[in-house]
Structure formats: C-alpha cells, structure tokens
Amino acid sequence: MIDLAAQARIVLHQAFFGGLAAAGFGVLFNFGPRSLALCAGAGAFALAVRTLGLDANWTLEAATFVAALATASVAMIGLRGIGAAAQAIALAGCIPMVPGAFLNEALLGFFTISASEAVNAEAAILPSLQAMLRFIFTLGAIGAGLAIPSHLARHRGF
Amino acid sequence: MQDELDEDDADPVRMRHRDLERIANAALRVGRALMECGASVSVTRLGVTMTARGLGAGIIGVRVGYASIGLTVSAEQTTITRMISVGGLGVNHRLDMAVRALAARVAEKGGTVASVNGDLDRLIRETPRHPIWLVALATGVACAAFGRLLGVDGQAFAAVLLGGTVGQDLRRRLAARGVNPFVIAALVAFVAGSIGGWGARLLGSASVDMATIAASLLLVPGVPATNAQTDIMEGYPTVGSARAVAVGMMMIFAATGIWCAQGLLRAGA
Numbered sequence: 001m002i003d004l005a006a007q008a009r010i011v012l013h014q015a016f017f018g019g020l021a022a023a024g025f026g027v028l029f030n031f032g033p034r035s036l037a038l039c040a041g042a043g044a045f046a047l048a049v050r051t052l053g054l055d056a057n058w059t060l061e062a063a064t065f066v067a068a069l070a071t072a073s074v075a076m077i078g079l080r081g082i083g084a085a086a087q088a089i090a091l092a093g094c095i096p097m098v099p100g101a102f103l104n105e106a107l108l109g110f111f112t113i114s115a116s117e118a119v120n121a122e123a124a125i126l127p128s129l130q131a132m133l134r135f136i137f138t139l140g141a142i143g144a145g146l147a148i149p150s151h152l153a154r155h156r157g158f
Numbered sequence: 159m160q161d162e163l164d165e166d167d168a169d170p171v172r173m174r175h176r177d178l179e180r181i182a183n184a185a186l187r188v189g190r191a192l193m194e195c196g197a198s199v200s201v202t203r204l205g206v207t208m209t210a211r212g213l214g215a216g217i218i219g220v221r222v223g224y225a226s227i228g229l230t231v232s233a234e235q236t237t238i239t240r241m242i243s244v245g246g247l248g249v250n251h252r253l254d255m256a257v258r259a260l261a262a263r264v265a266e267k268g269g270t271v272a273s274v275n276g277d278l279d280r281l282i283r284e285t286p287r288h289p290i291w292l293v294a295l296a297t298g299v300a301c302a303a304f305g306r307l308l309g310v311d312g313q314a315f316a317a318v319l320l321g322g323t324v325g326q327d328l329r330r331r332l333a334a335r336g337v338n339p340f341v342i343a344a345l346v347a348f349v350a351g352s353i354g355g356w357g358a359r360l361l362g363s364a365s366v367d368m369a370t371i372a373a374s375l376l377l378v379p380g381v382p383a384t385n386a387q388t389d390i391m392e393g394y395p396t397v398g399s400a401r402a403v404a405v406g407m408m409m410i411f412a413a414t415g416i417w418c419a420q421g422l423l424r425a426g427a
Contacts, residue, residue, distance in 0.1 A: 017303040024300025027288050028326070029196075029249040029381070047307070084201075084258060088251055091384060100378030100409075101308050104371045107413035108420070143387030151391075158204060158262045 011051045018047025021096035035089060038079065042093025046071040050097060060099075061137045068094050068145025076149050084158055087150055094146060099138045106132035178215055178238040180271040182231045185210035186242035187278055188261055189220075189227045193244045195254035196381050199394040202227065205261040212264035213271060224400035246339065247401075249381045253285045290330065297376050298323030301350075305372030310358075314369035317357025321373030325350030329376070340411045347374040347415025355423045370419055377412040379405045 022043025026036045046067045053063030072090040079086035109128025113121045189206035197205070199222045206220050206229055215231035223244075230239040260277055263269075288296070301322030302315050310318060325346045332342045354373025358366045383405045389398035 014307060017306040020303035021300045021307065024296040024298075024303060025380070026251075027293055027296030028300070028376075029251050030253070030287055031251045032286075035251065085251075085255055088254070091381065092251075094384075095380045096304060096307060098378055098380040098383065100304075100375050100380070101368070101371050103378070103409050104374075104413055104416055107410060108417055111413070111417050139383055140387065143384050143391075146384060147388060147391055158201075158208070158258050 007055055010055075011048050014051040015044040015048040018093075018096045019044030022046075022093050025095045026092050029092060031088075031092065035085065038089045039092040042071055042075060042089050043096050045074065046093045046097060060134060061141045064097050064138050065141035065145045067097060068142045069148060070145075072146045072149040076153055087146075090146060094142050097138070097142055099135050102131045102135040102138070106135060174233050174236045175238055178231050178233055178236060179240060181210055181213040181215045182229050182238060182240040183242070184213060184271045184274045184278075185215075185231070186227055186229050186240060187275065188257060189222070189229075190242050190244050191257045191278060191282065192254065192261075193222070193227065194247060195251070195257065196247065196249035196385065197254055197258075198385050198388045198392065199397050200389075200392045201258070205258060208261045208265035209274060212261075212266070212268050213274065214268070222394070222397060224397050224404075246333075247382065247404075250285075250287075252287075253281060256281045256285050290327075294323045294326040294330070297326035301325075301354075301373055301375050304375045305354075305369060308368055308372060310365045310368050310372050311363050313361040314354070314358035314363035314365050314372075317361055317363070318354045318369050318372045320357060321350040321352075321354035321369075322376050324353055325374060325376055340407055343377050343408050343411040344415040347377055347412040348418050349415075350374045350376065351416045351419035352422065355419055356426075359423070366423065367420065370416060370423065374412055374416055374419075377408065379408050 019040040020043075023036050023040035026039035031039055049070050050063045050067035053066050054060065058066070068090075071093050072087070075086045075090035075093070079089060106128050109124055109131065113124050113128065185206045188209045189202050192202045192205045202222050203220045206222075206227065207217050210217055210229065210231050215233060218230035218232050218237055219228075220230075221228040226241055226243050228239065228241040230237055232238075257278070260274070260281065264274055298319040298321070302319040305314065305318040328349055329342055329346045332345065333339070350373040351370040355366050355370035358369035363369060382401050386398045386401035386405060389395070389401065
C-alpha cells in the first residue's frame, strides 16, 4: 500500500513536470492556446506511461518507445478531428523525453577523455559511450513510436 | 525593339513558360514556408505538389534539399524548372498548419497565382505569435521542468528557470542580429549554464552540475532530430542525414558552452 502510494506520487511528479515541459516548449513552437493545453496533456500522458514502464523494470529505451507509441496512438484516435495537428501535439508531448542531457554528458565526457593529460581515460570512456548510446537509442525509440501510428493510418499530413 | 516584345507576348510557348514560371514560384514559396516552419520532406513535397496542381500545372518532379527546393512543372509539351533557397529551419506550428490549409484549399478549389502569393504573404505577416517575454519565460519553465525530470532538486529549480529564460532571450537577440546559429548555441549554453550552475550553488543545491546542463536544454533540437528520422524513414536520407549532422553540430557547440560554464564553476569553487 505504501509502495503503491509512493509509486503514484512518482508517476504524478513525472507527469506534472512532463506536462509543464511540453507546454513550455509548445509556446516556443508557437502552438495556439487550445493546442498548448493538449500539448501539456500529451506530455503528462507520455511521462506517466514511461514512468510506469520504468517501474516495471523496462529499459529506458523500451519504456520511451511504448510511451511515444501510446501518445501518438491516443492523439491520432482522440484528436482525429484536428487532422495533422494531432501528430504535432504528440511530438510536442514527447519532447520532454528527448534525452538531451545524455548527449551533453557523453560529449562532456569525450572532451575530458580527449584532453592530452587525461586522467583515468579508460574509466571515463565507458560512461560517455553508454550515455551516447542511450541518447541514440532513446531518440530512435521516440521517432519510431511517433511514426508507426501515422504510417499505419496512412495520414498524409494535411 | 517594341515589335520584338509584342511578338514575344503573342508567342504561345513563351506565354505558357511565363505562366508556368509564376506557378512554380508560388508553389516553391509554399514549400519554403513549410520547411522553415519545421515540416518534414514528405509534407513539403505534398504542399508544393498540391499547390502547383491546384494552379493548373502538371508535376514532373520535386526535389527537396536541406537548403533549397527544386520543382519542374509542365503544361502540354512545355516544361520549366525553378529553384528556391530555404532559410533557417525552425518550428512555427500555427504558421505550418495555416500554410498546409492554404495548399489543401488550392488543391481542392484551385486559385490564381496572385491569390496564393497574397494569401501566403498575409499568413506570414498575420499568423499570431506569443509575446517575446512569454516565449522566454515558457522556455525557462520548460528547462526547469526538464531539470526536475532529470532529478534536479527544488533549490536549483529557480536557477534553471532563470538560466533558461535569459538563454532564450539571448538566443532571440543574437538570431535577430544574424549571428551563426552554432555560435549562438555555444554562447547561449555558456550564459544559461552559468546562471543555472552559479544560481544553484548560491541556493545551496546538491545538483549544481545537472542544473548547468538543464538550463541549456532549450538548445536540444528535438523537432529537427525527430524530423531527421522521419525523413530517412520516408525515403529521403539526404535531407535526413543533413538534419542529423546539424543536430550533432548544434549539440557539440552547446556542449562546448556548458564545458566552459562548468570549468568556471569548478575554478570558482
């Protein structure tokens, strides 16, 4: 019971900040006021699904793929009336899952390793490579999860 | 000389060429607007094709590149090829949707070159944008929320918010001056990361390094990165690869700025 409450709190925390991040980037991407609310909803939904997946001990890549797939599917079915904008809203909802911090970590690690007086270069290379691979695979998971529903629905983008 | 001009105007082949050129240029302008608003290659191709067909031309081919679009249109035996350059690729959802609607309307109901050009000019001029201060603040909020998702503690939240807000305002000001986007990325990452890092330290945060990174997450080109994948998946690997390389370069410059900010933070510890 305590575990469930703690888990629910974590899911709510991630969903809240996921929604906030999606809405913030939605303003940057010039979404209209109504679409911004939908972006926030999509971001909250995506982060909730991903957090539940991570709680079930899935890898970050698998949880991100399922979250992106679910967000795109729900957007395409639930927001069918707004056409191509549904895809854009799903994409904005998935932006908080883009692992930019991993890429930064990887690049900063590579900068350290390539220094002429690098200390413990062998030990530093593994986390950097790991961060780079996680960036590539997680980004790939988002792209694939977003693309599959729209291609199955043969949406032409207009 | 005047006789020669009159003769040209009466030449049906020349007249058809001129009409086709106007149609091609109008369709290319629609394509350029779509690309610059963040549309994928397939959407851009479709927008160009729908506009040209709606204006009465046949399509021989459309080539969408990273920095230009080429179009060959035909009418009976006459063909003409025109190209247009594409500016900086950004994201503007409302304009993107409005231009798609324009292309769909022209494809369905037809129109004239003048009406398409006029409507496109009006959309570019009048499509609403959020106030500058709101965009900066929302970007700061997005960075701070992103930071929380990455485990940044509560003390660093305000510092990341401030860093992201100042970073977005700086990016806009530098872009307005025509500074190279990669140079902007390095400068913005340094300034936003420094504010996030120093602010987090002053507020007693335990996640100073992550605050430095979180404050500069506004620079992560999420839409171009997913567009790169979409383009490659849909059979346009050239543009997709170009987008991926641009994303990589952007992040290398951003990481350089963060590296400098973290270096100063460590030196000041």
